[in-house]
Amino acid sequence: MLKFRPIVTISFTVVLLAAAGMVFWFNRPSSVLDEYLAATPPPVPDDTFLGEQIIPPIPVPEFDLINYSGERVSADHFKGRVVLLTFAYTSCPDVCPIMFGRFLELQKEFSEALGEEIELVFITVDPEVDTPEHLAAHVKAMGGRWYYLTESLDVMEQVWDVFNLHVEKEGNLVSHTNLAFLIDDQGLVRVQYLGLPPASAFQADIEKILNGE
Amino acid sequence: MSKKLHPMYLLVLAAVVFLAACGASGPSISVEEAWVRPDPLWENAAGYFLITNDGNESDYLIEVRLEFADMSMVHETVMEGDVHKMLHRERVEVPAGGQVEFKPLSFHVMIMGLIEGLELGDDVTLVLVFEESGEIEVQAELRQE
Numbered sequence: 001m002l003k004f005r006p007i008v009t010i011s012f013t014v015v016l017l018a019a020a021g022m023v024f025w026f027n028r029p030s031s032v033l034d035e036y037l038a039a040t041p042p043p044v045p046d047d048t049f050l051g052e053q054i055i056p057p058i059p060v061p062e063f064d065l066i067n068y069s070g071e072r073v074s075a076d077h078f079k080g081r082v083v084l085l086t087f088a089y090t091s092c093p094d095v096c097p098i099m100f101g102r103f104l105e106l107q108k109e110f111s112e113a114l115g116e117e118i119e120l121v122f123i124t125v126d127p128e129v130d131t132p133e134h135l136a137a138h139v140k141a142m143g144g145r146w147y148y149l150t151e152s153l154d155v156m157e158q159v160w161d162v163f164n165l166h167v168e169k170e171g172n173l174v175s176h177t178n179l180a181f182l183i184d185d186q187g188l189v190r191v192q193y194l195g196l197p198p199a200s201a202f203q204a205d206i207e208k209i210l211n212g213e
Numbered sequence: 214m215s216k217k218l219h220p221m222y223l224l225v226l227a228a229v230v231f232l233a234a235c236g237a238s239g240p241s242i243s244v245e246e247a248w249v250r251p252d253p254l255w256e257n258a259a260g261y262f263l264i265t266n267d268g269n270e271s272d273y274l275i276e277v278r279l280e281f282a283d284m285s286m287v288h289e290t291v292m293e294g295d296v297h298k299m300l301h302r303e304r305v306e307v308p309a310g311g312q313v314e315f316k317p318l319s320f321h322v323m324i325m326g327l328i329e330g331l332e333l334g335d336d337v338t339l340v341l342v343f344e345e346s347g348e349i350e351v352q353a354e355l356r357q358e
Binding site: 090091092093094095097098100101134137138141142166168172173175176177178179194196 | 250252253254256257258259288290293294295296297298299317318321323324325358
């Protein structure tokens with residue numbers, strides 16, 4: 001019977017394990033997290049944000065919109081509070097429900113601070129359907145503790161433009177960039193997110209901003 | 214009165230099924246894990262399921278019929294640049310020996326105009342129409358996630 005020296009056996013085992021590891025890694029099922037990681041720079045250093053940090057921070061673009069409650073809301077309205085802002089529409093069948101789910105998780109995590117130190121904000125990409133009344137019904141049905149802002153199509157087009165959001169409506173469906181912004185209590189946009197990051201990523205970054213980082 | 218089957222019967226049965234399967238040609242489609250997610254206002258919904266083709270030829274999903282909404286359409290969510298787009302798919306291939314999963318951010322049935330009176334936990338019927346295998350009816354649970 002053949003006998004190998006220990007070094008040969010060990011080397012062979014290491015190579016075999018490495019090969020098995022690579023096979024496993026390249027065949028792993030893709031997840032939303034994978035998509036997120038693929039869409040944003042990898043968060044390596046401890047002191048950076050999980051989203052894409054805006055350096056230097058830029059003031060949040062001006063807007064003057066109507067909340068689902070009927071109240072007019074401008075960008076200045078949120079000064080003194082940390083804001084996570086994103087875009088969605090209520091009749092979105094496949095993509096937006098994921099973001100609504102993430103925001104529900106966040107409102108649970110930040111239950112105490114919400115409305116005091118932190119605000120969650122949706123801006124519609126479908127103003128023709130998303131009237132304040134329609135939004136009010138949606139927020140109530142979801143149990144959301146967030147702002148949901150709308151205006152006329154003309155006004156909304158300008159808002160999407162300043163946020164660099166691509167919006168395209170075909171029939172009842174709206175294609176739009178999945179963008180979210182984290183704004184600090186001074187009204188500066190600090191982090192942007194492309195895609196659908198997990199709630200934990202938003203949570204970690206919000207906590208960093210709250211801690212003055 | 215219940216009687217236990219002799220293991221030999223099961224073996225023979227398995228052999229018959231196996232031989233029958235060997236002789237068959239064409240697609241062999243099954244659909245499972247069907248569910249439908251309504252939006253919070255119960256206006257529209259998306260339908261999801263797993264299609265398996267155990268046969269030795271491809272089949273194609275060409276339509277999903279239902280009676281609990283005004284219309285339905287097979288869509289696929291794809292990324293074009295930074296934008297999630299929903300594209301209408303008229304013919305979705307289920308390859309021989311393969312699976313196609315309808316799931317969030319991928320293939321889904323776009324369902325618009327839900328009828329009134331539906332509730333979470335209800336079962337609704339989806340009729341998947343395949344080019345070769347014809348109609349396959351499945352029950353889908355209404356649930357949020």
